[in-house]
Amino acid sequence: MKSNLLQPVAIMGLPFNAVTADEAVEDMERLLVSGGTHHICPVNVDVWLNSLADPHLHRIMAACTLVLADGMPLVWASKLLGCPLPARVTGVDLVPRLATLSVRKGYGIFLLGGRTGVADRASEMLKRKFPGVNIVGTYSPAETSLIRMDHAEILNRVHAARPDILLVAFGNPKQEKWIWMHRKRLGVPLAMGVGGSFDILVGDTRRAPRWIQQCGMEWAMRFLQEPARLGPRYLRDFIGLAQRLPLALLAAWSQKPFLGPSRVATASTPQVLHVYIHGRLGANIGEPLQEATTASIVNGQVMVVHLHTVSQATAAGFGVLLDARRQLLEAGLSLSLAGLDLKMRFLLYAWRLQPLFDEWQPAISRGRPFVEEAEAPLSIDLGADQNALTAQTRVRG
Numbered sequence: 001m002k003s004n005l006l007q008p009v010a011i012m013g014l015p016f017n018a019v020t021a022d023e024a025v026e027d028m029e030r031l032l033v034s035g036g037t038h039h040i041c042p043v044n045v046d047v048w049l050n051s052l053a054d055p056h057l058h059r060i061m062a063a064c065t066l067v068l069a070d071g072m073p074l075v076w077a078s079k080l081l082g083c084p085l086p087a088r089v090t091g092v093d094l095v096p097r098l099a100t101l102s103v104r105k106g107y108g109i110f111l112l113g114g115r116t117g118v119a120d121r122a123s124e125m126l127k128r129k130f131p132g133v134n135i136v137g138t139y140s141p142a143e144t145s146l147i148r149m150d151h152a153e154i155l156n157r158v159h160a161a162r163p164d165i166l167l168v169a170f171g172n173p174k175q176e177k178w179i180w181m182h183r184k185r186l187g188v189p190l191a192m193g194v195g196g197s198f199d200i201l202v203g204d205t206r207r208a209p210r211w212i213q214q215c216g217m218e219w220a221m222r223f224l225q226e227p228a229r230l231g232p233r234y235l236r237d238f239i240g241l242a243q244r245l246p247l248a249l250l251a252a253w254s255q256k257p258f259l260g261p262s263r264v265a266t267a268s269t270p271q272v273l274h275v276y277i278h279g280r281l282g283a284n285i286g287e288p289l290q291e292a293t294t295a296s297i298v299n300g301q302v303m304v305v306h307l308h309t310v311s312q313a314t315a316a317g318f319g320v321l322l323d324a325r326r327q328l329l330e331a332g333l334s335l336s337l338a339g340l341d342l343k344m345r346f347l348l349y350a351w352r353l354q355p356l357f358d359e360w361q362p363a364i365s366r367g368r369p370f371v372e373e374a375e376a377p378l379s380i381d382l383g384a385d386q387n388a389l390t391a392q393t394r395v396r397g
Contacts, residue, residue: 007286009083010318012248013052013352014043014062015326016069016078020087024068025097031065032107032164032189036330039064039179040192042091044071045237047172052244055355057173060180062356063326068094072216073241080245081252083315088216092197092207098165099130108136110161110188112154113169114198116140122198137161146174146181155185166191169198244352251350258312264288266295273301278309281317293324297331304360308339313347322356336360 008015019027024040031038041064043051048071051058061067068089069075078085102109109126111119119138126133139157141149158166166188168175175193183191199205206225212218223230262279273296277285296303305321307313325335338360340348348354 007283007316007323008067008319009078009085009315010322010351010353011069011074011078011081011083011085011315012048012244013058013356014048014067015319015322016043016074016085017066018078018083018085019066019068019089021089021093021097024066024089024094025101027066028098028165028190029101029105034189037183037186037188038066038190039176039183040066040068040190041176042068042070042089042094042193042195043074045073045241046233048074049237049240050173052240052352054173057176058355060176062322063329064176065326073237076216077241077245077248078315080249081315083319091192091194092200094192095126095167095194095197095201096130098167099126099133102134102165103130103132106134107164108134108162109165109167110136110158110163111138111167111169111198112140112158113171113175114140114196115143118198118202118204119169121202125202136163146177149178151182155182159187162187164189167194167197168192169194169196171195247350248352251347252315255312255347260311264292266292268299268301271301272304273299274304274306276306276309279311281307281310281313281321283314283316283320285317286320289320289324293327296328296333300333302333303328303335304338305335306339307337307344308341310344313344315351318351318353322353325356334358 006018008017010016017024017027028038028040039060041047041061043061047061051061068091069078069085070088070090072088075085075088098107098109101107111122113119114122117140119140123135123138126135137157137160139154141154166179166186168179168191170178170193172193172195175195179186179191179193196205200207206221207218212221219230219234223234258280260279262277262282262284264285265276265278267274267276273292275289275292293303295301303324305324321335328335336358340359345354348357
């Protein structure tokens with residue numbers, strides 16, 4: 001059950017993986033042989049705002065195997081929050097790298113979506129530029145709502161082609177919801193939403209020079225090409241970021257550094273694994289929390305993480321919690337939080353994480369009988385917290 005990927009960091013409500021484009025492809029190569037269907041989600045500011053406005057989309061994106069920062073403002077925000085992401089990683093930059101991987105390893109790629117004919121043109125371009133690339137199919141269904149799509153026809157085409165990598169260009173939020181809707185039936189190791197990448201690959205939309213991209217000003221060139229369409233979108237993005245970033249920074253900067261020892265302890269009932277975090281909730285809890293997550297999945301227990309003895313919480317620490325949540329959801333289990341004081345509630349709200357976690361309530365608080373005591377906690381003496389009650393939880397996902 002243990003992941004080979006680095007723990008993500010929670011930036012503005014989503015668990016971003018701190019990787020470069022080349023490192024992201026290395027991670028995807030490992031995922032291709034790890035079993036199951038893995039959802040990869042590049043996120044720019046517009047996609048991020050969409051997720052905050054749609055709770056269902058928010059939970060989908062937070063549960064993706066890899067979440068990549070496809071927008072320089074998100075990279076800048078990560079630096080201000082003290083957990084810097086190394087680089088912007090765009091969907092359109094990943095497609096050529098995946099084509100190179102296909103040439104080396106023979107992985108089949110299916111191009112799904114885009115305007116009529118664009119996926120076919122993108123396929124021809126990739127075959128010319130990357131001789132030996134294994135494009136196993138293309139299909140551009142008629143543009144319509146998610147409800148009205150001919151899902152059976154699309155799935156039949158994908159199943160017939162048997163790709164290893166599915167690139168979906170329906171645009172957000174449609175592509176993320178479509179992948180999530182069919183993740184159990186796709187039979188594809190890797191599925192990634194790529195938005196308008198096919199248009200850029202074939203040259204219908206021009207990219208800014210590399211130096212402009214590195215300065216974080218690529219949006220300006222896109223705006224000059226499509227001012228009527230992108231003007232309102234960029235204004236919305238600017239206002240949305242300006243409204244939310246100051247509160248997130250205030251919550252981060254208001255915390256006092258904790259330099260003492262940090263510890264993780266566990267206590268268990270047949271239904272629940274209780275995890276107690278003492279001291280600093282940071283990247284340092286990654287290994288013990290992963291061990292607890294693995295044990296929870298193996299034993300079929302839901303997990304409750306107690307935060308009442310946390311003195312400092314970081315974006316990296318909440319990234320660890322979100323990664324544990326993702327793994328538990330994949331196993332049909334849940335992760336809930338307990339011991340939330342006013343300061344922790346404010347932090348969850350300011351960092352847009354509150355919708356992703358249930359708050360654990362013991363059965364006795366709902367007038368139900370006291371069930372059984374937890375086993376003796378491991379690692380440390382939990383004092384008054386040794387009696388653990390069964391949890392009433394629900395799965396968000």
